Structure formats: C-alpha cells, structure tokens
Amino acid sequence: MAAPKKGRRAPANQGHPGRTLILVLIAMAALVGGMFSTGTLTPRLGIDLAGGTSFTLAAQNQPGKPNAINETNMNTAVSIMERRVNGLGVTEAEVQKQGSDHIIVNIPKGTDAKQARQQVGTTAQLAFRPVLTTTAGTKTPEPKPSPSQSGKNGKGSGEQATGKDSGKSASPSPSASSTAQGRAVTDALKKPSAPPSASGSTKPSAQPTPPAPGGADIPPALQKQLGALDCSTKQSRATAGEQAANAKPSDPVVACKDDGSQKYVLGPVGVEGTDVKDAKAVFDSQQGQGWIVQMDFTSGGGKKFADITGKLATKTPPQNQFAIVLDGAVVSDPRVSERLNGGNATISGGFTQQSAQDLGNMLSYGALPLSFKIDDETTVTAALGGEQLHAGLVAGAIGLALVVVYLVAYYRGLALVALASLLVSAILTYAIMTLLGPAIGFALNLPAVCGAIVAIGITADSFIVYFERIRDEIREGRTLRPAVERGWPRARRTILVSDFVSFLAAAVLFIVTVGKVQGFAFTLGLTTLLDVVVVFLFTKPLMTLLARRKFFSEGHSWSGLDPKRLGAKPPLRRRRTAPTQTKEA
CATH class of the missing domain: 3.30.70.3220 (Alpha-Beta Plaits)
Incomplete structure (x- = not known):
C-alpha cells in the first residue's frame, strides 16, 4: 500500500483571512465616503439634544x-x-x-x-363635499352675473379623479375641463355622449341647465357670504375654516382653498374622512401622468363615493368637482368624468412629489375621532440635553478607558486586537447612524447614546469569550495556530447565543415602546448586529493572521499567550505525538 503523500494543509476553517479583512476595510471606506458625498458628517440629533x-x-x-x-x-x-x-x-x-x-x-x-x-397640529376633520360654485379667492364687492364671462367657474380643476381601471388615452381629447395643469385621460371624457357643454342627463339630481357663474340654486345667504369672503389673508382663511369645520355635515358651507387662491360654496358631506382606508402617492410611469394619489375606501365608503361621483359626472364645471376638505379648508378639488366604482380612485394632474405625498398623508391620516386646537406652541432648547450628553460622554470615556487598562493589563498583546475591533465597530456604528439620518430620518437622542455606550460592553464581552477559548486550548498543550481554529467554533456558539438574546430584547423593547425608549432599543439592536459582523469578519481573521507571527506564535511574555504564564501542561503535548508515531509504524 502506498504511503500517503505528505504535504502542508491549512488548519480547518482558516479560509482567506486577508480577503475578509480587505472586504471589511472596503465597507468602511464606502460608508465614510457616503458621508462625505452626501455632506452629512454628523448624526441627526433628537429633540433633547438639538x-x-x-x-x-x-x-x-x-x-x-x-x-x-x-x-x-x-x-x-x-x-x-x-x-x-x-x-x-x-x-x-x-x-x-x-x-x-x-x-x-x-x-x-x-x-x-x-x-x-x-x-400634525391640525384638528383633521376630513370630508368630501361636492362643489356648487367657485370663484377667485379675493373679496368680490358686487357679483356680476353674465352668461359670457364665467372666470373660474367655466374651468375644471387641474386635478382629476379617475378609477384604477380607467382606460388609457394615447392623445387626450379636448374638453372644457382640460387645463394646462392637468388633463382628462379617461374613456368617459372621450365618449361623444358626454359633451362638455351640457350633460343631457334626465336624472332628478342633474341640473336641467348649465349653472350660472354665481352657482345654480344657491341660497342668497350663501351667495352673500361667498362675495364677502376674502381668502387672501391667513386670518380670514382660519375664520372660514373654523366655521366650515363646525358646520353640520348636512349643511352647505363656504370655504377657502388652503392657499387662498379660490373660494367655494360646497354642498353637504358626501363621504366622511373615516371612509378612506388608505391613500398613497405613486409615480405613474405607464400612462405618463407623473405623480398621482391612489385612494382606497372601505366597503361603505366605496358605495358612497360611487354614488356621489355618479351624480357629479353628469354635471358641468365646476359642479363636476368634489372638494377634499380638511378642517374646513379645501386641500384638493378634483373633477369627475365618470362614476367611480370598486372602492378605489386615483387623483392626477400637476402634482409634484411633495404635494402628492402631502395629500396622501392627509387622506390616510386625516380623520381623527376628535377635534383639537393648538393650545400652545413652544421652541425647545437643547441646553439641558447638551449638558446631559456631555456628562454621558465623559462617563462613557471613563468607562472605555478603564476597559482599555484592564485589557492591556490582563491580555497584553491581545488587547491590540480588542482595541482594533472596537475601533472598527465604532467607525461602522457612527457612519451608519449618520447615513440613517437623511435616509430614514433616524435621530440620535440621549437614550440612543446610552444604547451605544452599553454596546461597548457587549462587544468587549465577545472578544473576551474568544480570547479565553484560545487560552484554554493553549492550556491543554496546543500551539497557537490550531488553538485559534479549535477555539473558534466553541466561542462562536457562545457569542451568537449572547448576541441573539441582546438583539431579541432590543427588538421587543422597540416594538412595545414609543418615543425615546425606541431610540435606545434601535441603537442597541444595531450595535448588536455590528458586533456579530465585526467578530466574524474582523476579529477572527485578524487572529488567524497574527497567529502566524513569531511574537504571538512563540508565546512572547507580552503577547498574552505565554504557555508558562497560562499554566500549560507539557505532558499533553507528548500525548499528541503518540498517534503520529503509531501511524508511521
């Protein structure tokens, strides 16, 4: 039988430690480079610090x-x-x-x-009301009804409500409701049976004749209020909004556009804000409408919305519009060209990303069960939080210094590995928290700083577990290189179990708490995950490389791995050679 070939074989699980270290350095450089490229060099601070x-x-x-x-x-x-x-x-x-x-x-x-x-500070009573008439937001001293001059009344809104299943139009058909801001794109506008000049509807709710500029069938009292209303000032808009918000849902009201550009006479509430199940801003790249707002209604709200849009679709501008009223102010007034069934609708026309997101937020989170008013608005200073942060950082620095002294005194050369790992963990934590500010709005508050300080102990504990496993292997008589590899699986299990418990506690704390405590939980969870990354991808490969160096492999007295100092027993080494001699014999 041929003798087995003798050759060098790397210890198990050794892998390519140099490549792993290079990967970590590249990740650090990318994160730091991201900080400089975005111009964000410091974390975003919470209200208690900033x-x-x-x-x-x-x-x-x-x-x-x-x-x-x-x-x-x-x-x-x-x-x-x-x-x-x-x-x-x-x-x-x-x-x-x-x-x-x-x-x-x-x-x-x-x-x-x-x-x-x-x-956030508005009372947020949301409702959908039909538009009876609309005109410029400035005060009109004396209305001038004239069939040939309609001003705003002769135009539709730049925003349009459509159903999600509405057909696409390759070239928009001209209509009286098209504007430079937004255009109709539904099949209903292309139907020849619905000309812009008249509805031709025989339904009892439809108007037999086109509405006059002042609005058809509007009580004189409301017409007088409309003429006297001046939406160009903030105070007048607030007064009109309060009156409209306190009116009964069954009563028509006079209201202003939130920017003061228009004023309206609005009919009774057709759909309550509580009937909106969800609303979100979406960029429409298929039909080229740009930013749109998609709405989903509850089952009852979908039926109400279908009824009111069915009635509005038979009318002419501006009575084919419905106003989305928030706290008595009109935030949007899309026009309707067809009955919208299915419990969903899309509002399109001239939105920017910000305006679409704002409207989506108002529709999604606008209907509160109570009315609120702002009793007080104050500016919070960061003086007290700054003093507490300074005291916390001083305490953290003292604690870190004591940890360093202990590591150097007890582990000697191995302390360099621990300090390098702590430095890598600190750089990764700082860079990620800085980049999370503009990315998801993460803000660093005092509890979050406490979580980062607590994480220093968790990270140092992982290094100590690994170092002690290596030293145990040396005590049993093994040399450094096999001790590094044999001690790793046992240390790895302990580190994973410990970090899993810490991360689980942070996750539960984040879920069941609110406010500042969530900052502590988030930071603790983040640093716990980074501890696993640093130990696996930096500390272990670095120890594998250092085990090849003479200073550590030969057990220098200042390496922290001196066999004599650790109490290694030579007889264990002699027993290791017996199996090899038996195999050779």
Missing part, C-alpha cells in the same frame, strides 16, 4: 357628540398622529397623551415646523 418644536393640542367636543372625549378616542388620536409624523419622514418625535384631554407632540429640529403644524 432642540425642536413642541405642540400642545387640546381636545374639543364636536357638535352632537358631547361625550366624544374619552380614553379610547384619545388613544386613537395619538396613534393616528404618530402615523402622520412618520408620514412626514420624522422619527424620534414624541406623541404622548397628557391628562384626559391633551396631546403633546415634540418634533426635533431640522423638520419643517410649518408643514408639521399644518399636518
């Missing part, structure tokens, strides 16, 4: 609902406001109930406070 804006909202009873302020409705309002904050791309904001009828919303610095106030 300051911000605080709103105090007071709940109010609605007409006909004297007992609406209760714990269930308040909790529902808090939940909806949290979703609206997330819809703005804001994180680390605090939405919490205070007492029985107040809600406090704290938004970190760097967020558009005006936009937050409009979407």
